[in-house]
Amino acid sequence: MDKTQDVAISRCDYTDIDLDSLLAPLGGMRRFVKRGERVLLKVNLLSASEPSSGVTTHPAVVAAVADAVQREGAFPYIGDSPSGRFTRKALEKVYNRSGLDRLSRDMGVELNYDTSSKRVTVSSGKKLKNMPVGNFALKADRIIALPKIKTHSFMVMTLATKIMFGTIPGLTKARYHSMFPKRNDFADMLLDVLSASTPDLFIMDGILAMEGNGPQNGKPVELGVMLASEDAIAMDLAVCEMLSIEPELVPTLKRARIGRMLPSGINYPLLRPEEAGIKKFKLPSTVKKAKRRPQPTENCTGCGKCEEICPRNAIKLIDRKARVDHSICIRCYCCHEVCPANAIKLVR
Ligand code: SF4
Ligand code: SF4
Structure with a gap:
């Protein structure tokens, strides 16, 4: 990709999120959403887990983004297809445990319960030329993805490049694991999925992250950072630099490099990765x-x-x-x- 991408990085905790300052170098929320639009907040809701476990996108981050979208006169709604079956009952449990149903009541933000999907063609796909994608993503006017900094025992890290795997409905995700058992093939498939419904903006929750054998049973670790970018690959490269992880260890980034999808450069308008002050971070033992x-x-x-x-x-x-x-x-x-x-x- 022949383009320099901006990645904004700031330090904060869940009680003092200043999203306007984080997004200002990118042009603010108004650059990404327009009055009257329906905006999917694509969270990471892997499982029914408490916010303190570091498994799911924290409700404080979701609330800050929803508030910024509402201030532009647009309508945010929350959606994801968690691990396991994609049913209303499963979603109710996940929304409840992750604190998002309370946020929904407090802020009037809709929670998605539409579990239908439609096949989408990706003519440039390396591993998948078409795939079922949840209608909750396809019907959005805009998509803002809210990934979380977490390790992943199979893919090393689960960051912005993997977040849209949660638009693949239910157990189809497990079937793709079976179809693509090798890391590089699975990474190519994830990049195909990302191109099927690419978010307009990525806002990363790196305040409470997860290290070790994530993405479910690793160790929660406080990093105290948030990132914002229009580009998933630039954002993940920035996270790697911040955590001193060799990008080639992360299969999605390795495959993106081979597929010439890396940005030509990254501009850091706020903190540089090394200024985030993160000293150590433990990768999965499977690396x-x-x-x-x-x-x-x-x-x-x-x-x-x-x-x-x-x-x-x-x-x-x-x-x-x-x-x-x-x-x-x-x-x-x-x-x-x-x-x-x-x-x-x-x-x-
Ligand atoms: S294939 Fe192996 S690692 Fe994957 S779910 Fe089955 S037992 Fe677990
Ligand atoms: S190993 Fe874990 S997921 Fe499997 S049956 Fe036992 S408790 Fe349940």
Whole structure:
């Protein structure tokens, strides 16, 4: 990509978010939304988790963005297809635990319950020429994506380039894990998904992030930063620089480089990445060459979520305990990601 991209970085916590200052170098919210438009706030709602767990986009960030959109006379609504089945019941649980139903009541912001989808053609797609995309994303006049800084045991980091995977409905996401078991192929697929419905603006929640074996069962860590950019790849490169992560370790960025999708340069109108003052950040243990295998532990409650999500049917519940057939496991770590009891360890 022959274009320099702006990435605004600022330090803050959940009680003093100054979104106007963060967006000012990009032209302010008015550059991205117009009066009367319906604006999807595409949050990261991986699972029904409390905001303090660092799993989901924090409601304080969502509230700040919703407020800025409303001030422009537009109508924000919140949507995502979490891990597992895409049903009204599942959404109710996720909205409740993540604090978004309260935000919805307090601010009059709509929560999406439309679980229908439509096939979208991506003629430039490397791995997918067409795919089902949730109508909640397709019907938006504008999309503002609100990713979170988190590690990901399979894709190393889950940032802006992966956020639109949540527009793929329900268990189709697990099927794509099965179709693309190699990291590079999966990364190409994620870039195809991003191009199917590209957000107009990305605002990253890096205030409470997650390190270690994310995106569900890693360790919450306070980084105290937010980022804003029009470009997902520039934003993810900025996060890597801020956290001292080699971009080639992140498959989406590696594949974006090979596909000549990187910006020609990044301009930092506020803080530079090194000025964010982040000293250390722990990557997933799976980054090491020997791929770790998922091993259920005695903490397994027999809920069956891992069995349901596993794209290779490698998990069976035996005597109400999960058992993995490692001979067919493709190490996608979906089971680790959905386990509500943190009962799956990644072992050598
Ligand atoms: S998701 Fe976790 S707790 Fe539930 S059956 Fe699987 S290993 Fe056990
Ligand atoms: S057992 Fe877990 S890591 Fe292995 S294929 Fe199934 S979901 Fe993926």
